[in-house]
Amino acid sequence: MTEGVNGRLVKQPLEALKEYFGFGAFLEGQEEVVEKILSGSDGLVVMPTGGGKSLCYQLPALCLRGVTIVVSPLIALMKDQVDALNAKGIPATMINSTLGLAEQRERISRMRSGEFKLVYVAPERFRAEGFVKAIQEVEVALFAVDEAHCLSQWGHDFRPDYMRLGKALERIGRPQCIALTATATSVVREDIMKVLQLQSPFNMMSGFARPNLSLAVTPVEKRTQKYMRIKEVIKKWKTGIIYCATRKRVEEVAEMLYDWGVSCIAYHGGMSDEERERTQNVFISKEADVAIATNAFGMGIDRPDVRFVIHFEVPGSIEAYYQEAGRAGRDGEAAFCELLFNYADTRTQEFFIEGANPSYATVCAVYQHLQNQADGNFEIRETLDQIAQGADVKNAMSVGSALGVLVKNGLIERYDVPGSRVRGTRLLKPDVLTSRIGLDREALEEKEGRDRDKLGAMVELCYARICRQQWIMEYFGEKDASQCGSCDVCMSKFGGELREGDEAEVLILKKALSGVARMSQKTRGKWEGRYGRGRIVQMLVGSKSQEVLKNNLHELSTYGLLKDMGTAYTNELFRGMHEGGLIYTQRGEYPLVTLTPAGERVMFGKSDCKLVWPERYAAESPVTDSSVGMAEVGFDGRLFAQLKELRNEIAKNQGVPPYVVFSNKILEYLTRLRPNSMEAGLRVRGIGEAKAEQYLKPFIELIASYDN
Template sequence: MSDLRERALHLLQTIFGYPAFRGQQAEIVDTLASGGDALVLMPTGGGKSLCYQIPSLLRDGVGVVVSPLIALMQDQVDALAEVGVRAAFLNSTQNYEQSSRIEKQVRDGDLDLLYVAPERLLTPRCMALLEASKIALFAIDEAHCVSQWGHDFRPEYIRLSVLHERFPDVPRIALTATADQQTREEIARRLQLEGGRQFVSSFDRPNIRYQIVEKGNGRKQLLDFIETEHPGDAGVVYCLSRKKVEEVADFLNQNGITALAYHAGMPQDTRSANQSRFLREEGIVMVATIAFGMGIDKPDVRFVGHLDLPKSIEGYYQETGRAGRDGAPANAWMAYGLQDVVQQRRMIDESEADEAYKRIQGQKLDAMLGLCETIGCRRVRLLSYFGQDSGPCGNCDTCLHPPVSYDATVPVQKLLSAIYRVDQRFGAGHVMDVLRGIDSEKVKQWKHDQLSTFGIGSDIGEQEWRAILRQVIALGLVDVDHDAYNALKLTDEARPVLKGARQVQLRRYEKPARPSRQKRAGSAKPRGYVEADLSRTEQEIFEKLRWWRVETARVHNVPAYIIFHDATMREIAKAKPDTLDALRGVSGVGEKKLQTYGEEIVALVRELL
């Protein structure tokens, strides 16, 4: 083992308390500590931060971390302080005196890590500060923000190429959890990292169970899911609109679920207070738009729900990846229906972007629809989007309860014919009335009850027709014309189906099942319980540690997970350390935390033995 690798491993063990590097971490640390550049793709919870934190400690100077997460910088700095690393941040929340004090620490070499927002970094004052200081490295976190084709574009990220131009000898690392091949190439090009090494870890999060259900009453389905699968657990629920966020949060609270709202239209102090509560308290459900979540380092989020269809697989992967960061079982649940498809298509069509951008966004939406409508393993479909091959996972809804596919050519022909017969001028509701033979006022007004297609689909219910239409739109046989009041129009792909030259396989419709609360009532887990092979005594130690952690975090004014992750406390419960030396060997217990909390933990364990 090289001297550099030995020093890195020593820091990993003594400061962060981990026995060994995982996956590609060691190679990435070597590359950066040796002065090389790197582009790192690693799933949420995979240990990206260690890839720049340890090289920052190995190299002379301060490691500068460029991050858009102003609201989370304090927690990041607090977490480093807990393990004895000198860290600070510079952002718009500070006054002149606070900023000046930190700038002096940077110039004097008194910091190991400095977190700074890209807007602040690019100011003349900050550039002058960096040029007058010794810089160990630049870490560009959430690097997918540089991609104009991506799901979270930030214009200021494009200007970060200035770091290579102004500091050519300082190594740089760009990190993200989410980027397809096109986005990776764009990150490397815009940040001038073409010469750096690329490290692409597996995108698989095997502890996450993916489940997509037919949307009926979305809010009620969500409530049933939480009450049966995750009573008392922390979770995040994503909605598309601000109004819906507030309505869903109110609905959950009215039904006994502690829920908070978060969206960009709320006052900044309210958003910050809600985010702080979510991070610091247990068992809270955050209902939010995509304005919430990037960089959220709460390890015990047990589920992520979607009540609206995400725009892309990248967005879906990024959002669902906030569940189960601790490696314990977690759920990614989504309710999805025809209106989601129509709404997302309309948003693309009505955007002010150029045609090239609209085309790319349309392709990304098509891939997302493909994930929702697949009859195969969802994980296989998800990973293949990022260029990774895999086999059926056995831990998604389509693996656990395989959907039935059937030859739907005849009903699809009936649907396409009905759309054609009403001159491709009417929306889904009217077309389905014609198919089902419903004598509505509108049908009579337009004399569509006299069409040959009137009533030819009366043997199929409305919800099943909606499922067929949704899949037909996903297959590209039908478009929704938003300039013509959501009229359904046939595409060129529909012609061979109508002529009988192409068969169509669809998922057979299944009525949304209501979870049986009675079935699970006897097996509901207590709040904070995580599946683990703990004996009764070990479970008692774990629960006692949890309450100790809550009180300790309150005294220190930090989120509980900054004191210790659940995974570390489970290891303590299993090890039952009755001396400081025994505690020292537990993963996640570094020297600083051993000194700070060791005596209390050992005493607590002894009480229960």
């Protein structure tokens, strides 16, 4: 490429890539995005965390004549990016609320004179009329909206200030615009393009898969179990981030880690801008090993050696979870991500959903209070708590969301008050009565419904027993995603294919269902749960824990029915029953498990079912003849996944269930033993001459190519 659109190109991209970034080639997906931008097209780029998203606009900024404005949601994120660019000799700066008016004017003046190539701007700056007018005098080559999911009300981190950007683009002459985000469903992508009014945009989506991440969901019943897991993970992986849902939990976890002697920092929204910046810099500069933080931490942070990410509670959406998990392993090396799942933690997310989705009545109450309290200039200066108290709204968080709804509908505007942390509110249509504000009630209800669906999908992932990354890829619209081979499901020694059980398995299933029935109650023909899954499993395996004895569960006729199967097997069986529709978890204050009508029919032997059955393991050698002495190499999750894919492909071609070819246990033996010939393969337990003749050869060939 020698010339950009209208002769805007002043430097070749590969030349700039080498000169400023020291790279001789692009990462996957980057080159095509850069070419599209340099051709003059608007566009939307969805690229996973760690995929080199920032370079997609930073490099074109160096190649185009004029200034690139980058809209970024966090001050700490801006500073991190600007410092990194300046260290590379790239003239960049930022404009946000930390600067005085004189300093803002000075930087805008330098923008006009062409001293900067990139200027990071906080979205709230576009509220100021003076700022927008000043930008009109700047030659803007590119308008980049980073973390673009923030402008979609269907996204997981909606920010009302982002809604102004479409109009701001028109005001400054509609420069070329590029929107970038790490996670976005099809609905969010459509919303981004609509709000920004992108002109004939290209739409680029890089693969979401992060093969270096090992994802795990660990069910826990008590907070002490969470701390035990955290201690184990820190001991093994050393450096990482622990995400908590609330400020209170951040401080609690941080205090525990301090007591353990762990070098750590705490980060949350209750800290001042200066405190957050200082704390974040401590972590980035590797002066601390672990960060305990709410979800704002890490957005765009590029510390490459984050080896683990732990979620102390369940996040509110798949988008939030995967973006946060993706902050591990940005150097491409192996990293571990664990979600400590307790269904009761969803209550916190339910509270957040209520706060983010004010009812029509709440919005009206807030608007009426603003009208009642406004001065002669139709302005009011009150904190969210003061507005909540005056409007008689219990959840102060919902007040902020209600104000956002009123801003979006053009009824009010919010502005910064110099020298104060309290923001002002101005009525734009003071003559409009509360009864005539004309809000779209259906849209409010639809957004709340979608937010609840997002939380439901997150819970579904936690219960699912298919490959974690495969599940997430399909959620984001990637069809035929392959198994990762390294998540907790892929690495589990339990689990097989969907099939009818044998006689022994059906008997075990009926015992488990009977246990659920005994710990439920049936009222007017409908089953209602009384206990959670953990307590039912304890009863079935004959636990003598205090909770079991205190509730007299040891006196039930089903007590200890699955004692011989063990807790791990029974938990896996419950997952299979849940996915098979035989039991369900009632949503509410506590996750109570009970029977479905289908589960009742199976329990009484009135119908059959297909499940993903746990495998029953005996203590046996993986080889049929212990005198052979074939050495175990060790379990390799990636090889296991490849063998499983081969097995599934053969089964599909022959029209038989996969377990007919080889069971998961045989695949595990093949993974551990890696036989290098048909003769060696025949020594693997479970492979007879008939199986070997029909199926073994391609597996031996795959193992040989894998080892070489």
